[in-house]
Amino acid sequence: MITKTSLFAVLFVIGSAAAGCKGPRFAGAPPPAYDVDKDIKELEGVFGQSTSITNFYSNPTEAERNKFITGRLVLINLNYYKWLRNVTADKQLLDSASDILVLSLNLAGAAVGSTEAKTILAAVSAGVAGSKTVVDKYYFYEKTVPALAATMNAQRKQALITLIKGLDMDQQHYSFEQALADLNDYYQAGTFQGAINTIQADAGAKEKAAASTINFLRTWAYSEDDSGIVISKFLFQDGDPTKPIDGNIKAFKDWRAKLADPRLRDSPIEKFLHDPSFKDLREQAIREIPIK
């Protein structure tokens, strides 16, 4: 018989387990094998000087600019990775984000001078790379967040290219101010709003292109040429549309129905006869039906 005490104990254990599973911070995945907050704090200490704008202007060299860029990159990436863990447990998305983070840690390792800083960066880099294997067995798919995160990762990679190219340029060609703007773009690329903007822009561009194609296919100016006259004489007695030759009309429609592009299959016979942009299709019809 179950006593009240044992029942409460069972309920407590179940409740605790359930609460642990649904914790908002690492939903669907174990916590990382390293302390992200601690890493950020330590890295802020390492880059405290080099990520200061005032510090750069006191010694505005290319090396200082690169320290600033790489330091900011590391902090943005570490914060992004930490945030991404809170909103998704998708292994592939986390892998992609952590790859960029490791890359930026290595870039920063090359830019900073002190041994202590190099040691911290190397340790964080190893921790991030190592944690990926822990995530493998503990992910689940949501629908919206992975789509946004995938867009963010893609946009961040795009924005990162500009920054990496800038690191190899002198200050005349890649100014500190430009780097600041690019770092801001990089940060924005890793936000939901940035991802939504990108998706909206992509959708808008696709819709515009589709509308343009539809308009092109559904609007034309009347034109006559030899191939159109040949087909008209095939379709109509004496070329008179009020006297259609049924068998030939059917042959033309059967040919049209076999065209690969559905937009062409949907085009009216009149367009095939008198649209100047359909000249090649008219000649194709004459060859393939065939019309003599």
Added chain:
Amino acid sequence: MPHGIYTETDIPPDKVDAVIAILKLEDPPPTSVQKIKQPNGNYTVIATWPEGSQPDS
């Protein structure tokens, strides 16, 4: 089979009836055909079919 609105412009006056006759050869024929005279004396014809209809059998 066509879907939606198709617009043909600059049709000479002596050809416009022939154009409309050809448009009506589709199966099914357009649900509406409008003939509009352009300032230059030519015509614009607007033919409308339902969106998303089934193809010819």
